[in-house]
Amino acid sequence: MTIRRVLKMGEPLLAQVAAPVQRFDAELDTLVRDMDETMRSLNGAGIAAPQIGVSLRVVIFEVADNPRYPNVAPVPYTVLINPQLTPLGSEQAEGWEGCLSVPGLRGLVPRYTHLRYSGFDLHGVPFERTAHGFHARVVQHEVDHLDGVLYPQRIRDLRNLGFEDALGARMTPMPD
Numbered sequence: 001m002t003i004r005r006v007l008k009m010g011e012p013l014l015a016q017v018a019a020p021v022q023r024f025d026a027e028l029d030t031l032v033r034d035m036d037e038t039m040r041s042l043n044g045a046g047i048a049a050p051q052i053g054v055s056l057r058v059v060i061f062e063v064a065d066n067p068r069y070p071n072v073a074p075v076p077y078t079v080l081i082n083p084q085l086t087p088l089g090s091e092q093a094e095g096w097e098g099c100l101s102v103p104g105l106r107g108l109v110p111r112y113t114h115l116r117y118s119g120f121d122l123h124g125v126p127f128e129r130t131a132h133g134f135h136a137r138v139v140q141h142e143v144d145h146l147d148g149v150l151y152p153q154r155i156r157d158l159r160n161l162g163f164e165d166a167l168g169a170r171m172t173p174m175p176d
Contacts, residue, residue: 001037004052006100009150014101018048018055018146021081024124028058032079032122035060043068044100045075045138048145051101057082059142063134068098072134083119083143087112088130095137096171097151098164106171108160109151111137 007014021028031054039047039060045068046061062077063069092110099105115136118128131139141151155161164171 001033003041004034004038006038006042006047006051007053009099009102009152013050013053013055014145014150015148016050016055017148018050018057020057021120024081024120024122028081029122031056031058032060039100042100045069046142047100048142050145050148057146059083059139059146061138061142063138069134075131075135075138078129079122080117080139080142081120081122081124083117083139083146085140085143086116086118088114088116094156094160095134096167097137097141099141099151101145102150102152104163104165105152105161106164106167107152107155107162108157109137109141109154110156111140111154115139117143 035047038052043066045063045066046059049056049058059080061075063072063075091113093113094108094110096106097109113136114132116130117139120126152161
């Protein structure tokens, strides 16, 4: 496993649509292990392959005792390959988000509150899951990376984007 450099907003690869995974092999396994090691080293809630310079439709996520998100319900460890998202209703909520590719900043981002996601696990086995609240937010945030979208592009009012230390108490995470 290797901790990889995380690309930052402005680097061209982060604005591209990632290619679908075609082979579930040792190379994919190594990629996911590197993503996991990188995410954990930075206390991330998730990471997408493009964030470490690989333009493939792969995301991983997990929230369990994460100091960056202290008051949210746990999100199970998930490897999600070639994901498909389906909102379950039209309800959206705004919540504060951060990103390993946009370090030090947080923004108030609208997201669907309830959705179904499907795709493949690391071994190419299809699966489907429903998510709500923070879990749904994390999935949408990570899958956006696969379509070349970073969370600041979704903020409705840029007055709701700022540095974490300046936002302070105003920045309360969305409870689940």
